[in-house]
Amino acid sequence: MVTTGQLPPASRTDLSRPGTEADQHRLTTVALRELVPEPGWLRPVLLDAELLILVTGGHGTAELDFRALPCRPGTLLRARAGQVLRCLGPHLDATVVRWDAETLRGLDVDPDTVPAYRQLAGEDEDAVISEVTQLAVDADRHAGVPAAGSLLRHQLAVLLLRLALLPTVEERSVPRPEAETFARLCREVERGYQHTRRVEDYAMQLGCSVRTLTRACLAVTGRSAKQIIDERVALQASRLLAATDEPIARIGRRLGFPEPTNFGRFFTRELGVSPGAFRANRERPIPIRVVRPRPPADSPAAPGRA
Template sequence: MPTLIHRAERAPASTPPEWAGVGACALPVAAGSATGLLECHALVLTSTGPLHADVDFTSHLAGPGTLLWLRPGQAVRFDPGDPPADTAAVVFRPGLFGPEELPGLFPDDPDGPARTPLALDDPAAFRAAMDHLAADATGPPGRVAAALLRHQLAALLLRIRLLDGTGHDPGNVESRTFERFRRRLEEGYPASRRVEDYAAELGCSVRTLTRASLAVAGRTAKQVVDDRVALQARRLLAATGLSVAEVGRTLGFAEPTNFGRFFHRETGLSPGHFRAGFADRPGGVPGPRPPAD
């Protein structure tokens, strides 16, 4: 993914230490600041609430005992509320765990568990585990300490996986095809919006890829590609200082006019009008995207 320009005010210690890859903070983006793009994963638990969180242009109200799993690259803004919600967050860098390291879970999968707020049955136990991890993260660095933090984090992630077992049936052929497509799309969308390219890389036909996409996501393969590009465009327009032309070039549009037509078709707004909403209301979120025809 191309390097992004961040303009969010980050909370203190909101990125994990390099020696461990795991850390803790109150919030990964300072409450009340402009919309920011996350650089790492963040598990955010509200002990008192509510906490208003705008994540990728969807507004969530997290009451006490609610867990949010925020992913790298997502556009995020927090409203602390009045009185401010008491929160704890564990942050960890992408790539900390491999695809097969945790049974049934790949943390870097953007379509993994807890994509929406998760109400916990025992939030006090989660808070205690997060506080314990936070305390250990402030200790002396070293290989043993880093391994301990990884084990503590792995336990939290696996517990989340048990609580929220949503996902595609891995035994379904169409689900496996779509999963491979979606993961390849995460790497390739800045370079190609052609379904033919992804089908060729996956060794299947466009018809097979479209059938799998419709079965799993209810969208054609082309719509899935365009959805991903449009999401990244909104992220960059809302949370970076890149010009509209630079955003378009980052996403593979050689001409700003082509990017403008694409963005208007996907969102109903021009890039300039979309960004203006954030200038007038720092961190504000425009209305939801209208359904596709």
């Protein structure tokens, strides 16, 4: 076991090699700088894997889905595939654990119970640093060993369970029926936001009334069901505008706007700037108005998490 409270310099370790269990369960440890193709994080990166990021040195800011999060040693970030990330700050270093959707299949752990942001301290920080370090060391030491994939999967599960059990800021009390309805709506929106923004369509899918959906959303977030749906569409548009070079009209079509003018009006209403202006400013830290990250679709308690 490595010494608690100390992390060695992170190095890339990839276990998805022929003949190992990681062929189906890809899990890697990398340094923060390896997440971006060019130095400087000139613009956000669209993530294609699940991440845990443990800051080990320096001070700066992480922009996760356009939300600015202060970072210093002991900061832990949980980022999901499909989100956009940019880290800013001189000499900001971190160890990154990266895995795909199949890595934890069959294990009794839900990575979405881990908050997106946490500043660790004391014994909790020591324990998490120790486990992340051990995972990185084992990944390097046992690379190519058939049993290594299973070992790392279980180490990751233990780490996520530990993080889920850490004390959290007290969340607003929400009646269980409203929380469950909101969670169901979030799941449906994730599946359907590219095809419809009508609350009526989601109410029909869920077998409830528009009033029920709106009441649930107001109880959990303080915003209406229509606002929740439109925010999810605007968030996806923002991700694609900031992290890709896909033409604006094509992004609009992907999100259900056949006419570019309609997409432009929608985006400007939601964010206060046009799609073109948003893209032109994507190399600047955090736009003036930002889209709030949506809670995990299967986590009713998510709105209270930082």
